[in-house]
Amino acid sequence: MRFARKAAGIVALGVGVLATDALATSLQISPVLIEMPAHANAVGMTLTNPGDEPVYGQVRVYRWDQSVLDDTLEPTQEIVASPPLVKVPPHGEQLIRLIRPVREPVSVERSFRVLIDEIPQPGTVASDSITIRLRYSVPVFVQPPALAGAPVLSWQLKRAGEGWLLCATNSGERHGQVGEVTVVTDRGEQALNQGLLGYVLPGHERHWKVPLADASIRGPLRLRAKINGQSEEATVQVLPSE
Template sequence: MTAAAFAWCLTAPLAQAATLQISPVMVDMPADANATGITLKNPGEKPLFVQVRVFRWDQANGEDTLTPTQDLVASPPLIQIAAHADQLVRLVRTITQPSTAEQGYRVLIDELPEPDAAPTSGVTIRLRYSVPVFVEPPADIGLPKLSWHLSRGPQSWLLRVGNAGKKRAQIAAVELIDQAGNTYVVNKGLLGYALAGRERQWPVTLPDNATRNGPLKVRAAINSLPAEATVNGE
């Protein structure tokens, strides 16, 4: 999963009502906060039915992993939001032990069909939103500490980003530049996150001889700040 809030097409009538609006799309919880909130807004003319679940967000083998958790709980978990109405969802921490590094969670918000709704013919669409939540430790954790690696996989190049820091890195607007000055745009928007103490990888499209004359340079926005680094080859 990558991102601030995003949606997958699952299975709502093609002429569906306006979809859910969520604020904020990313949550930072200070170490001394026991609860925070997300506001869900229904701008449409019909009620919306929503399920809210919380998962522990980690990364393993270069990929995101989500595990059900009770360390952070959503209240209420099942919601009916009237037309043109708002609903506050509280996110409550159930454990208070401090951590030395930032902790990541994902709040999955699913639009549900109306109860007892008759089956519809044709394609239907349900939206799922994923909101990242980060719980900060009590001590200052500084900035992410990133290392960039590029390797040739069986089907594509792989860009691997390791984060030895205690704070996540939100990675966006990634470009790779070779020794001749050629620029290869990896992603213009959000690429994803390298969580604290973890590693994340993505397939990238490059010429076969991109590294022939030496290592590449990367330009990116890390937590909305511009950054440059050398990309190590493998």
């Protein structure tokens, strides 16, 4: 299953607003990222409904993998959600437990996504009005006992048609959450994104299209970014056009 699906609104890290023919209130989710020790049987996450109507949802867990340009999700039983169907009362909460039925040894960090889909209230009659129901996506990382502290990221910038790709390779043992990326060229600083750009899983390479208009950039460049919430600087190699 592909990670980015357009049939429903997708909210990474559980933040967003549901759009219908009237403004509705979306769920609030805590925590928005889960790191689960390999020895743990289960962890919890809380859904909060600040609105005046109950919110119904379906909760599923998927194994999370990556190619250079996309995220992929596959069904899994390594982690199961309980309960899988929820009704969050108005101004109330619902605890979701993420359970590892079999605690197999984990030698490298394993990556999952919890998808929470808002679903219609049981007995709702279909209407002609357009309703967009949100999907929330929460990353879950099962971590081995001797996990090293930080990802090890190397960076490249290369031409892709008329634009540029920012390429990150993670040779470390831990995921890298990348955000607030700025590059410094001989013409000054340019912010490539605000907020979250994406993740680079351990042992993976990830490419992102970035808004660099200058076709004559020469390297190396300096890059500043938030990596797992911490400000870091790195060198970016600029590859020649193919």
